[in-house]
Amino acid sequence: MTAALLVQSAVIGVSIGSIYILMALGLTLMFGMMHIINFAHGAVYMLGAFVIYYVFFQGGAPYFAAFLLAMVLLGAFGYLIERSIYRPIKGGIEPTLVALIALTTFLQAAGYPVFGQLDKHVPPVFEGTKNVLGVMISVERLMIIPVAAALVIGLYLFINKTRLGGAMRAIEQDKEAAALQGVNVDMVNGLAFGVGFALAAAAGALMAPIFKLDPMMGEQPLLKAFIIIILGGLGSIPGAILGGLMLGLIDSIVATALGAEPAFLLSFVFIILVLLFRPTGLFGQAT
């Protein structure tokens, strides 16, 4: 592998990693607060991409307006799911997981009759290429990095500097104690669903101009996000960021060298080993 190819893989790795991070952040936030794994995250990513397809490409709206719309719409959808699925089940972890799996398969399967059988394509938003460290990278892929970074910083500020973010951290530490201090646990859980869904929608909206769109497109990023949050330790936000960058790089470099399927297989074997021998994740703390 030549140096140029390596640099190119690395930059693309960071860009893909940014998408993974957006996916993983919502998952890990929801896990930290409610101890559930949101299997529907991949389907939300897919819906985010389709909002771009219909609003930006078909509807002719500006890209960033469509992007924000995707986040708002799916964030509201997340809040609704908390109300209609998570809350009625009252915290039973197994039934909640199964219900979320059901929601996922429903959204994916319903995607075929609703969006059509054929793959969809969104035309590029940012044309051209840019010279990065001596290699040419498409602006489309480069743009993902600052947008994702802005969202990550926004989430960081929200969680650490606002009252609602403080309520989320309180629930993560101790739900009962938070409720006793006057935190409206149901409302804040709903908000976490909303934030998680909005981030997944943002990831899908960023990827829409790059990959083809089909109802199953969220499966791969979902499985990647699983891997990341396990690596980073379930519930850990810095772990999700570090894990996302790592997986993006490994993915891009190993896939360039070996092919996509073996790379995927390796990451799963690795993750089974991590889960078995260090279940709190590589960066998580033992409890």
Add this chain to the structure above:
Amino acid sequence: MIRRVVLAVALLGALLVPQVGNDYYVHLFALVFINVILAASLRPSLTCGQLNIGHSGFMCIGAYTSALLAKHYALPFELTLVIGALLAALVGTAIGYPSLRLRGVYFAMVTVAFVEVIRLIAAIWVPLTRGNSGLSSIPKPNLLGTTLTTRAGQYYLIVALTVVTLLILWKLEQSRLGLIWKGIGMADHLAQSLGVNIAAYKLLAFMIGCFFAGVAGALYAHFIRFLFPPEFGFLVATNILVYNFVGGRGHFIGPIVGAIFLSLLSEPFRGSAYETIFFSIAMLLTILFLPGGIITLPGKLAGFRWGRAASAPTPSPAG
């Protein structure tokens, strides 16, 4: 008494399918019974409180092992079936043993990763499995020196093994072992404090489940005679889970009712997107409105009629 009559009628009905129906029905019910084995074999693990979302991975191991042994070494079915099932159980032990200390979500994630690993191996290992072009012309089951050439013969083989599997699983659940499993599922710390070696019992439940998933896989391989890696993916594994949740987890009959009910009801949509839509809606509605599964429905209806809907006791299930 009523229960025995219902069971006898059900068994008679199953045996009569090739007499009264055409090949379509034979095919349909053969797959229904394979689903019954899969659903029932997931139950021991679920009873212990382990959410296994990778059961189809073990089915895949049993299917490919049995198919390849029969195809390349012309081994008889009774041997390939047992080897396939044992290999599935062995892999299950290898995965299950270290993951015993994982609980809830962590265990579920291991099984999700596992089913993807198995599917990817089946897809990548082209010289052995033919990868995503699929493994074709698998021999018909050769049992005790005779090849079962007719659809009906293969169907009876599946019915027989389904009955044997269900009897074994039922006896296990009725035994002391089943009680311990239930105890672990309800309160594992309590069971542990009473001196129950919960790790060993959980592993046993998982192994037994994997073994019978392997049996189901072998039956599938020699009945359909074509194997294709994506057919053993995450979606199939979730279907097996759905049978258990929709049927009901409170009684042994639950997964069986769930598998039969959903397989038959989704038949008109098979192969189309609507099959999955149907499945997922059935699953969501059951979890939200009938947490005990279909088997609690008669009791709820009866309770409703007599005006004590809220406290209707769980009925003894029939059929």
